[in-house]
Amino acid sequence: MTSQRKFIDCHIHLYQWFDPSGRSFYEVLDDLQQKTGLERLCVIADEYLEWGGVEQNILTALYKLHNPTAYANGCVVFPSAPVRLPLPDGMDALTQYEELMEIGMDGLKILCKPDIEKRIALPINHPFYEELFAKAEEDQTPMIWHVADPESFWSPERRGRDCYSDGTYPSFETLFRQTFDVLKKHPRLAVTFAHFLFLSDRPETLELIFDHYENVSIDVTPGTEMYVNFSGDLPFYRAFFEKHADRILFGTDATVPVRADAEERIHSVYHAMVTGDTVLMGRVRRPVQGLALPQGVADKVLRNNFLQRWGEDPKPINQRALKAYINKYAHMISHEETKKQILLAAKKLG
Ligand SMILES: [Zn+2]
Structure with a gap:
């Protein structure tokens, strides 16, 4: 990466101990940071399909212990x-919230995605979460919160992965209603909604949300469709970024170690913010044009907004609390090799 601008990625995933070539996540992430020039990074954990939240919580915590520039957002897990x-x-x-905070996690990750909600059958506005949200609001704990998916994924014409039109998935609207049930109750939650909240084509709705909820922000993690929308009306979106410069954060969905395109993703999103160049975005490598944000706006999006929300320094890891967490939850780790490595690592914790 040629630019000198400092930047922080708030949205990096970490799934397994080893990548297919046998490199550990420590090596892969260190290498990614070095190659891209990321000043700091935030790894986030999800209770997801084949890679469960327990291992992601533990891997992200272990990575924080290894890399003093890393932050981590943990998630609630289910047996x-x-x-x-x-x-x-x-x-x-x-x-679970208190355990994560005691370990030294810097925030929370909330995943309110149709396939996950179908699988766990526990909507985010369920009373199960009430005490967690009340405490997180009181503590002003930063959250990355993914709501829905691109609306086109519900279209009956859609083929391939992530088709939600067969009537068995919660609708786009339902996921938003559930999310904003929580926000209405806890309007001061320090939420960063991922992927422009999948409303990049409805900026007026985003503005209403910003007006209502003082601590809500959004990240620029692709969704290629976002960048196609930006590209379609650069003057409008450049003005939107300027007007809401305090509410927009840099993120990429770089995924370690399962997605080989992590470096390219970070590179593309960075260039789409700071330059007016044509950038190839997403899995389909769609050509889009960069926003060329003015420096003051870019600096907020690239790093200052993150530091303001997550703090100037990552929280220290409490090794004893992490060890206790591993002992309590290790039986829920699905991936055998990752589990073996985690149990070995736990022995070395103080
Ligand atoms: Zn993500």
Whole structure:
């Protein structure tokens, strides 16, 4: 990367210990940071399909211990899908939140995605989460929150991955309603909605949300469709970024170690912010034109907004709390090799 501008990626995923070539996530992420010139990075954990939240919480915490420029956002985990309530003793949402905070996680990740909600059958506005959101609002804990997916994924014409039109998935509108049920109750939540909240084609709705919720922000993690929309009316979107420069954060969805295009992603999103060049975006490498944000706006988006929300320094990891978390939850780790490595790492924790 040629530019000298400092930047921080708020949206990096970390799934497994080893990549297909046998490199550990420590090596892969260190290498990614070095090659892209990322000043700092935030790794985020999801209770996701084949890679569960337990291992992601632990890997992101271990990475923080290894890299003093890394932040991590942890997630709530479940022993079964669909979720059966009540969860076993000591796994209520508030206890899990407090465990993550005690470990030294810097924030939370919330995943309110149609395929996940179908699988766990526990909507985000369920009373299960109430105490967690009340405490996170009080603590002003930064969250990355993914709502829905691009609306086109519900179209009956869509083929291939992520088709939600067969009537078995919650609708786009339902996921938004559930999310804003929570926000209405907890309007001061420090939320960064991922992917422009999938509303890049409805900037007026985003403005209403910003007006209503003082701590809400959005990230520029692709969705290629966002960049196609930006490209379609550069003067409008450049003005939108300027007007809401305090509410927009840099993110990429670089995924370690399963997505080989992590470096290219970071490169593309960075260039789409700071230059007016044609950039190839996303899996389909769609050509889009960069926003060429003015320097003051770019600096906020690239790093200052992140530091303001997450703090100037990552929280220190409490090794004893991390070890206790591993002991409590290791039986829920699905990936055998990752589990083996985590248990070895736990032995070295103080
Ligand atoms: Zn993501």
